Amino acid sequence: MTRVLIADDASFMRQMIRDIIDSEGYEVVGEATDGVEVVEKFKELHPDVIMMDIVMPKRSGIDAVKAIMEIAPKATVVMCSALGQETLVMEAIQAGAKDFIVKPFKPESVLTTLKKVLEKGV
Amino acid sequence: MDLAKYRNLFLEEATEHLAEISRALLELEKDPSRSEAIDLVFRMAHSIKGMAGSLDYASITELAHALEDRMDGYRAAGRVDAADGLPALFRGLEGLEKQVASVRDTGEPGAPDPGLLALLRGAAGPGGREPAENRPKKAPRRP
Numbered sequence: 001m002t003r004v005l006i007a008d009d010a011s012f013m014r015q016m017i018r019d020i021i022d023s024e025g026y027e028v029v030g031e032a033t034d035g036v037e038v039v040e041k042f043k044e045l046h047p048d049v050i051m052m053d054i055v056m057p058k059r060s061g062i063d064a065v066k067a068i069m070e071i072a073p074k075a076t077v078v079m080c081s082a083l084g085q086e087t088l089v090m091e092a093i094q095a096g097a098k099d100f101i102v103k104p105f106k107p108e109s110v111l112t113t114l115k116k117v118l119e120k121g122v
Numbered sequence: 123m124d125l126a127k128y129r130n131l132f133l134e135e136a137t138e139h140l141a142e143i144s145r146a147l148l149e150l151e152k153d154p155s156r157s158e159a160i161d162l163v164f165r166m167a168h169s170i171k172g173m174a175g176s177l178d179y180a181s182i183t184e185l186a187h188a189l190e191d192r193m194d195g196y197r198a199a200g201r202v203d204a205a206d207g208l209p210a211l212f213r214g215l216e217g218l219e220k221q222v223a224s225v226r227d228t229g230e231p232g233a234p235d236p237g238l239l240a241l242l243r244g245a246a247g248p249g250g251r252e253p254a255e256n257r258p259k260k261a262p263r264r265p
Contacts, residue, residue: 010169012131016176019123055168057161082172084187104175 002118003029005047007038007064008080009056013103017051017080020107021114035059039067042075049114050077052097054088062092069096076117080105125177129225132173136222139166143215151208155201163211164193170218174231181234182221188242189214210241 004026008014014031022028029045032038036058042050050068054061061079068075079092079100089100098117101110143166146159153159167190174182192211196202202211217238224232 009165010135010173012128012135012173012176013169015131016128055165057165082168082175084191103172104178 001025001027002049002114003027003045003047004114005030005032005038005041005045005050007032007035007041007050007056007061008053009033010053013053013080016105017110020105020110021051024111026114033057035061035064038064039071042068043071048076049117050075051080051101051110051114052077053080054082054085054092062088062095065092065095065097078113078117128177129229132177132179133222133226136170136173136218139170140215140219140222142166143218147208147211147215150202150211151204154204154208157197157200160193160196160202164190164197167193179221179225179231182218182225182231184234184239185214185217185221185242188239189218192242210244213238214242 004021006014006017006028008017011033014033018028018031029047030041032041033056035056038050038052038056039059041047052061052064056064059067065077065079068077073096075096077092077097079089079097080103081089081092081100082103092100098120099113101113143163146162146166149156149159150163167186171183171186171190174180174186189211192207192214196207202208217235221231224230
């Protein structure tokens with residue numbers, strides 16, 4: 001079963017992602033509420049995929065991607081962005097994120113993106 | 123989607139965020155260059171925008187987006203324009219509070235306020251950064 005770590009400072013968003021992916025048999029192994037906690041939980045839980053918001057307290061999603069890539073260059077990170085954040089998304093992809101989804105989430109888009117990054121075997 | 127569950131989550135979290143915005147604006151009244159407070163208002167507006175968008179509350183999404191963009195300009199500038207900017211931010215906060223209260227009372231956020239949106243979009247602060255909707259849009263290429 002694919003193990004997923006969700007990082008978003010909004011519990012609403014964490015719950016929404018959890019509900020979308022739970023229904024498809026993914027296992028949510030942990031949640032993080034800021035950019036520092038997600039790096040700590042990544043080291044502790046070794047998830048297969050991290051779904052990570054770009055705008056977070058303490059450390060931005062982009063900085064967190066960079067930190068995770070230093071620890072595990074093949075880690076699979078999917079950024080959760082919003083309209084108007086195109087520049088930040090490009091920065092995150094350059095930092096090592098594998099793909100992105102745009103809020104408001106459509107369940108099929110979340111699942112298609114997850115399936116795609118996992119099929120790539122990255 | 124269990125709308126009732128998400129509406130309750132939205133009301134709970136948006137109310138907390140608005141209280142945090144209020145506290146941060148009071149801090150900015152004392153010190154317009156307090157970067158933690160500028161960041162916090164930006165993040166809270168961003169978060170409200172994301173939640174409201176997920177529930178199709180278009181007027182809240184639009185107002186939170188305008189506030190977020192305004193704060194993005196202040197982040198770039200490193201300070202809030204205390205003379206014109208702060209009153210606009212307080213009015214933005216008040217507008218969001220009314221819309222969230224309307225969701226609580228009626229289940230809907232009510233109509234958008236074009237005057238308030240224009241006020242928030244009127245200037246991007248001393249940094250002169252254009253609001254996102256006025257900047258050229260370029261979709262990121264998927265890897």
